[in-house]
Amino acid sequence: MAKTDRFGYKISMSMLLQKCTEAGLKITDQRKVILKVLEESEDHPSVETLCERARQVDSSISIATVYRTLGLLNELGLVLKHDFKDSSARFEVDHGHHYHLVDTETGQVVEFQSEELVALINKIAADLGYQMVDHTFEMFGHKLKK
Amino acid sequence: MAKTDRFGYKISMSMLLQKCTEAGLKITDQRKVILKVLEESEDHPSVETLCERARQVDSSISIATVYRTLGLLNELGLVLKHDFKDSSARFEVDHGHHYHLVDTETGQVVEFQSEELVALINKIAADLGYQMVDHTFEMFGHKLKK
DNA sequence: GTAGCTGCAAACTCTTTGCAACTCT
DNA sequence: AGAGTTGCAAAGAGTTTGCAGCTAC
Numbered sequence: 001m002a003k004t005d006r007f008g009y010k011i012s013m014s015m016l017l018q019k020c021t022e023a024g025l026k027i028t029d030q031r032k033v034i035l036k037v038l039e040e041s042e043d044h045p046s047v048e049t050l051c052e053r054a055r056q057v058d059s060s061i062s063i064a065t066v067y068r069t070l071g072l073l074n075e076l077g078l079v080l081k082h083d084f085k086d087s088s089a090r091f092e093v094d095h096g097h098h099y100h101l102v103d104t105e106t107g108q109v110v111e112f113q114s115e116e117l118v119a120l121i122n123k124i125a126a127d128l129g130y131q132m133v134d135h136t137f138e139m140f141g142h143k144l145k146k
Numbered sequence: 147m148a149k150t151d152r153f154g155y156k157i158s159m160s161m162l163l164q165k166c167t168e169a170g171l172k173i174t175d176q177r178k179v180i181l182k183v184l185e186e187s188e189d190h191p192s193v194e195t196l197c198e199r200a201r202q203v204d205s206s207i208s209i210a211t212v213y214r215t216l217g218l219l220n221e222l223g224l225v226l227k228h229d230f231k232d233s234s235a236r237f238e239v240d241h242g243h244h245y246h247l248v249d250t251e252t253g254q255v256v257e258f259q260s261e262e263l264v265a266l267i268n269k270i271a272a273d274l275g276y277q278m279v280d281h282t283f284e285m286f287g288h289k290l291k292k
Numbered sequence: 293g294t295a296g297c298t299g300c301a302a303a304c305t306c307t308t309t310g311c312a313a314c315t316c317t
Numbered sequence: 318a319g320a321g322t323t324g325c326a327a328a329g330a331g332t333t334t335g336c337a338g339c340t341a342c
Contacts, residue, residue: 026316026321047306062324067307083229087332088306101271104279114270121285124260125247130287133250137283139267141276172296172341193331208299213332233307234331 015039016078016093023076033057034069044082044090044100044109084138101139161185162224162239169222179203180215190228190236190246190255230284247285 016035021027037053045053051066070091073079082090084102099117101110117137125132162181167173183199191199197212216237219225228236230248243264247256263283271278 125287129290131290132285132287134286139271139278140280141271141278144275144277
């Protein structure tokens with residue numbers, strides 16, 4: 001029943017809904033659809049893409065609502081907002097920390113983790129006299145030809 | 147005469163002008179001012195800030211020209227464009243690779259280098275079967291209290 | 293002389309917001 | 318009932334662009 005993502009994190013389909021309820025948000029039809037679409041998205045969709053997907057379920061959903069919903073989820077720390085390099089923001093459910101490598105030839109996004117990287121980053125910050133509270137890291141590259 | 151930055155890179159005041167000439171660009175009064183302002187900026191100014199600084203020298207310079215000039219410099223690889231987390235793009239002359247740590251309490255930007263980080267990043271990409279061509283990395287944190 | 297550059301203003305893209313109607317709780 | 322939410326359309330912020338005139342080469 002409980003699905004897991006590629007890193008083994010448990011995903012329940014209504015996780016976002018639960019958290020939203022806990023946060024005191026009202027559960028409207030629109031939010032149900034938007035959250036479901038978000039949870040089912042394995043890529044990193046833009047607001048417009050999310051809105052299109054949501055509209056396939058309920059064509060009355062407006063992009064303003066999608067923006068507002070994503071804003072709330074972002075405040076609650078439930079989704080991650082990325083900028084990549086095109087102009088519009090991209091979102092994903094926060095399943096725990098991982099990084100992105102964008103294939104410059106196909107646009108495909110590869111996700112990965114690296115404890116070594118996390119450790120090194122914290123060490124660098126400490127060496128500079130800082131406590132790290134957040135960081136961004138993205139790679140761009142193409143498949144190695146052999 | 148030759149100044150150096152904090153990492154010891156040599157800076158000559160007309161480096162950007164030289165490169166622009168080599169690239170076949172015309173050297174207009176506006177470009178001279180914009181390039182000078184860019185080279186003298188030790189921070190990471192937005193387009194608007196750059197435009198304001200340029201206007202203090204020549205008040206007729208328009209923001210459209212600043213955008214166009216930065217676009218050209220970016221294409222030539224002479225300036226770096228950053229997004230940080232506020233909405234507008236920020237620029238700096240590319241003095242060679244370094245990273246930024248943004249102090250979340252003061253907004254101050256600390257620059258640093260790390261060969262170890264570069265090596266690790268390349269290794270991670272290779273392990274994923276990729277040749278890295280670019281990456282972004284930014285840290286956010288606050289000073290360690292002792 | 294002419295290709296390239298400029299300022300201006302309009303257009304564009306992405307995002308936010310005021311408002312009146314509506315709906316979850 | 319009432320606070321929160323919605324769709325719409327207008328407004329904002331940041332950036333790009335068409336154009337007529339100007340300028341470096």
